[in-house]
Amino acid sequence: MAIIHAMEGTRTQDQATEDRIFDAANAVFLEAGFDGARMKEIARRAGINHSMLHYYFRTKGQLFDDVFRRTAKEFMPPILETLRADDDLLSKTDAFIVRYHETLRRNPHMPAFMMQELRRNPQALGELAGSMLGEVVGILQVDIAKAVAAGRIRPISAEDLIANLLGLCVYPFLARPMLEAVFEAETPAYDQFLDNRPETVQRFMRHALAP
Amino acid sequence: MAIIHAMEGTRTQDQATEDRIFDAANAVFLEAGFDGARMKEIARRAGINHSMLHYYFRTKGQLFDDVFRRTAKEFMPPILETLRADDDLLSKTDAFIVRYHETLRRNPHMPAFMMQELRRNPQALGELAGSMLGEVVGILQVDIAKAVAAGRIRPISAEDLIANLLGLCVYPFLARPMLEAVFEAETPAYDQFLDNRPETVQRFMRHALAP
DNA sequence: AAGTAGTTCAACAGTATTGTTGAACATTTA
DNA sequence: TAAATGTTCAACAATACTGTTGAACTACTT
Structure with a gap:
C-alpha cells in the first residue's frame, strides 16, 4: 500500500509529464528538424506551459540531444x-x-x-x-x-x-x-x-x- | 561605345550584385536549409550589407523561392x-x-x-x-x-x-x-x-x- | 497538521532575426 | 551639368524565440 502510494506520487506524475514532453519533442523535431522546431509548439502538443520544457530539459539543445540519442538507437x-x-x-x-x-x-x-x-x-x-x-x-x-x-x-x-x-x-x-x-x-x-x-x-x- | 557604357552602368552593377546575392543565398540555403539559413550569413558571403537582401529580394521567403526554383530546374x-x-x-x-x-x-x-x-x-x-x-x-x-x-x-x-x-x-x-x-x-x-x-x-x- | 519536495504556470528578460527607413553616393540620360 | 534612376549602407523598429523567476499549487512524509 505504501509502495503503491509512493509510485503514484509526484515522482510518477513527473515521469508522465517528462514522457509527454519527450514524445511531443520527438514528433516536432522529427517533422521540422532542429532549426524548424519551436519550443512553443512542443509545449503546446505536450499540453503544458512552455517553461516546463526548460524545467525538465534545461535547453532546447539538451532536449534535442536526448531525443536524437534515443531515436538513433532505435x-x-x-x-x-x-x-x-x-x-x-x-x-x-x-x-x-x-x-x-x-x-x-x-x-x-x-x-x-x-x-x-x-x-x-x-x-x-x-x-x-x-x-x-x-x-x-x-x-x-x-x-x-x-x-x-x-x-x-x-x-x-x-x-x-x-x-x-x-x-x-x-x-x-x-x-x-x-x-x-x-x-x-x-x-x-x-x-x-x-x-x-x-x-x-x-x-x-x-x-x-x-x- | 554607347552600348558598352550602357552595359557597364547601374543595370550591370545591379545584375552583378544580384548574382552575388543569389549565389551566396544558394550556398547558404543548400548547406543549412530554409530554417537554418540566416540572412546575415548570406549578406556576409555576398560581401554586402544585409539590408540589400531586402532591397533585391524583398523577403527571406522570396529569396528562397527564387533559389529553390532555379535549383530544382537544374x-x-x-x-x-x-x-x-x-x-x-x-x-x-x-x-x-x-x-x-x-x-x-x-x-x-x-x-x-x-x-x-x-x-x-x-x-x-x-x-x-x-x-x-x-x-x-x-x-x-x-x-x-x-x-x-x-x-x-x-x-x-x-x-x-x-x-x-x-x-x-x-x-x-x-x-x-x-x-x-x-x-x-x-x-x-x-x-x-x-x-x-x-x-x-x-x-x-x-x-x-x-x- | 506542518514541513518538505516536487510541479505548474504567468509574467518577465534577453537575445537573435527579420524587415524598414532615409540619407549619401554612383550612373545614366537628356 | 542637372535631373532621374538606381545602389549602398548605417541606424532603427518590430517581432519571434529562448530562457528565467517567483509565487501558487499538489502530494508525500513525519
Missing part, C-alpha cells in the same frame, strides 16, 4: 542483429530487408530527420555508435567472400553492397514527397507501393547479386 | 533528356546513371536540400514541374514492355524501376555523413568510392534486370 538493433546472425549472406540480406522495412513503416520520418541532423553535425553519429558501425563492414566482407567462393553470388565490395541495400530500402521513404509527385500517386496508392517493397527489393537484390 | 534536364531519347531501356538507364552522377558530383548537397524542403512544403515540386514528371513513368512503361517482349529484361514496374535507380544513384550523396562513419573512410577514400559508383550501379542494374 535504428541500430535491426541492422546489427540481422547482420550478426549465423547465416549466409543472401539469407541475411533478405531478413534485413524485411526487418528494416518494418522499422521504417513505424518511423517513416526517421531517415529524413537523420540525414538532416547528421548534415548539421556529422560527428553526432560517431559519438553515439562508436565502432559498432564499422563492425558491419567486416562481417559483410567475410560473408561476401564465403558466398563468392561457394558460387552463390558474384563479387561485390562490402561498401557497395551496403550502399545499394540501404539505398533501395530507404530511398522511397526519404523521397516520398517527390516520388508521390512523379508517380502521380495518392497516399493510399503510395502506401501500397511501400507494402510491396520488401519483396521487390529482395528479388532485386538476389538478381543483382546472382553470379 | 535537376530536370539530365532526367528528362536521357529518358526521352530514342533508345532501348538499358542504354537509357546506363546513360542516366552517368549523367546523373555528373550532376550530383557538381551539386552534392542538392539531394539532401531537396528532401528537406520538400518535406516542409510537399506541394513545391508539383507547382514547379507540373506534369513533366508524370511523363517519365509513361515513357518507362513503354520501354520496359518492349525490353520484356524482346527478352532483354525481366518484368518490373516502372515505379520500382525509378525508385531503385534513383535510390542507388542518390543515396551515397544523401547519406554521406553516415556512410563515411560506417565505412570508416576519410574524405578522399569516400570520393574515390563515389568515382566508382556510376559503373558499379550500371552493372548492378543490368544484373538485377536480367531475365
Whole structure:
C-alpha cells in the first residue's frame, strides 16, 4: 500500500509529464528538424506551459540531444542483429530487408530527420555508435567472400553492397514527397507501393547479386 | 561605345550584385536549409550589407523561392533528356546513371536540400514541374514492355524501376555523413568510392534486370 | 497538521532575426 | 551639368524565440 502510494506520487506524475514532453519533442523535431522546431509548439502538443520544457530539459539543445540519442538507437538493433546472425549472406540480406522495412513503416520520418541532423553535425553519429558501425563492414566482407567462393553470388565490395541495400530500402521513404509527385500517386496508392517493397527489393537484390 | 557604357552602368552593377546575392543565398540555403539559413550569413558571403537582401529580394521567403526554383530546374534536364531519347531501356538507364552522377558530383548537397524542403512544403515540386514528371513513368512503361517482349529484361514496374535507380544513384550523396562513419573512410577514400559508383550501379542494374 | 519536495504556470528578460527607413553616393540620360 | 534612376549602407523598429523567476499549487512524509 505504501509502495503503491509512493509510485503514484509526484515522482510518477513527473515521469508522465517528462514522457509527454519527450514524445511531443520527438514528433516536432522529427517533422521540422532542429532549426524548424519551436519550443512553443512542443509545449503546446505536450499540453503544458512552455517553461516546463526548460524545467525538465534545461535547453532546447539538451532536449534535442536526448531525443536524437534515443531515436538513433532505435535504428541500430535491426541492422546489427540481422547482420550478426549465423547465416549466409543472401539469407541475411533478405531478413534485413524485411526487418528494416518494418522499422521504417513505424518511423517513416526517421531517415529524413537523420540525414538532416547528421548534415548539421556529422560527428553526432560517431559519438553515439562508436565502432559498432564499422563492425558491419567486416562481417559483410567475410560473408561476401564465403558466398563468392561457394558460387552463390558474384563479387561485390562490402561498401557497395551496403550502399545499394540501404539505398533501395530507404530511398522511397526519404523521397516520398517527390516520388508521390512523379508517380502521380495518392497516399493510399503510395502506401501500397511501400507494402510491396520488401519483396521487390529482395528479388532485386538476389538478381543483382546472382553470379 | 554607347552600348558598352550602357552595359557597364547601374543595370550591370545591379545584375552583378544580384548574382552575388543569389549565389551566396544558394550556398547558404543548400548547406543549412530554409530554417537554418540566416540572412546575415548570406549578406556576409555576398560581401554586402544585409539590408540589400531586402532591397533585391524583398523577403527571406522570396529569396528562397527564387533559389529553390532555379535549383530544382537544374535537376530536370539530365532526367528528362536521357529518358526521352530514342533508345532501348538499358542504354537509357546506363546513360542516366552517368549523367546523373555528373550532376550530383557538381551539386552534392542538392539531394539532401531537396528532401528537406520538400518535406516542409510537399506541394513545391508539383507547382514547379507540373506534369513533366508524370511523363517519365509513361515513357518507362513503354520501354520496359518492349525490353520484356524482346527478352532483354525481366518484368518490373516502372515505379520500382525509378525508385531503385534513383535510390542507388542518390543515396551515397544523401547519406554521406553516415556512410563515411560506417565505412570508416576519410574524405578522399569516400570520393574515390563515389568515382566508382556510376559503373558499379550500371552493372548492378543490368544484373538485377536480367531475365 | 506542518514541513518538505516536487510541479505548474504567468509574467518577465534577453537575445537573435527579420524587415524598414532615409540619407549619401554612383550612373545614366537628356 | 542637372535631373532621374538606381545602389549602398548605417541606424532603427518590430517581432519571434529562448530562457528565467517567483509565487501558487499538489502530494508525500513525519
